[in-house]
């Protein structure tokens with residue numbers, strides 16, 4: 313059967329054993345949404361749990377901390393429990409709190425303990441800017457300049473070689489912070505291998521899961537990862553600005569947080585109001601202030617859907633969708649100078665594909681005007697995330713036929729090749 317037909321896409325959808333949960337989401341009317349790796353869509357369950365917590369404020373006032381279906385005082389721990397399968401950790405090892413950036417600050421403040429010759433932090437040159445900003449400011453706080461940040465170079469500008477990272481794990485490195493999935497090319501780093509290599513050299517290692525969580529399964533506990541942190545508004549569909557989360561391996565329970573705050577207290581003692589901080593024993597110790605209850609609320613519903621589908625099945629469907637996207641690049645765009653910059657190998661491919669084209673900004677504008685929502689990354693990148701939970705093979709077919717038409721007619725020429733402020 314020809315792969316470049318709508319009926320082929322329909323057949324894939326009809327025969328693929330793992331179905332989407334599309335009906336559980338609000339899909340933007342008349343749009344094809346391929347930006348779930350930047351901001352996931354709202355599900356009806358997420359909306360419901362947001363309403364439920366809004367009502368708990370209305371109904372209970374201050375008693376909402378201990379009463380109602382979702383007492384606020386335990387919300388961070390209870391939502392952490394819903395994430396255990398997704399990241400492969402025990403519930404005590406996870407806490408929902410802060411944001412990616414603040415959690416990274418907390419974890420580096422805690423686990424970066426320069427000593428003797430070991431004073432440097434190892435990262436990479438492809439990471440998301442906020443991670444690098446946070447690491448540099450943590451170095452400065454400990455009195456070190458930027459030469460103490462070692463950034464592993466990419467050979468091709470898109471991906472990293474694990475061996476290059478391992479080669480950079482010298483006896484000057486105190487801590488390693490890396491992404492689990494690179495935000496542009498979508499490359500998955502081999503976290504298990506990197507963690508083992510770091511530990512063999514006496515180095516602690518942590519990962520940023522922003523682009524992997526909810527798309528790629530993890531086994532943080534079994535891999536012995538020291539710490540990890542992530543946002544919840546991308547593949548996890550927690551809504552704009554939903555609270556982030558962090559993981560600290562059980563091996564490090566009892567470690568004193570670098571940044572102390574009263575919500576990191578042992579919960580039994582917190583309201584004793586002592587001026588001596590008694591941190592919780594588990595990951596909860598790394599919280600700072602009062603939880604952002606309303607920004608956590610949608611996660612209750614959103615994560616319920618993940619646990620219904622199961623992260624392994626999410627991954628299987630996601631790979632089938634990106635496989636088909638790559639087939640479509642081949643079938644529809646071969647004449648138009650697109651470069652596929654994501655890894656092809658399943659083991660290394662995250663939840664989105666990444667194309668480059670010198671007219672990318674204008675092409676994205678033309679796509680948007682035709683109802684397809686891509687994700688532009690300056691200067692010439694187009695990320696397309698087919699999300700297992702709500703995207704379909706047919707949408708991919710429609711997207712690529714629209715893209716082919718844009719290229720064939722040069723419809724993109726009527727737009728300027730500049731980015732908008734956000735995307």
Ligand SMILES: *Cc1c(COP(=O)(O)O)cnc(C)c1O
Nearest residue numbers: 411412413440495520522523543
């Ligand atoms: C999205 C993303 C962030 C965002 O950080 P916030 O603190 O949530 O704004 C950080 N790092 C990476 C790798 C990301 O993909």
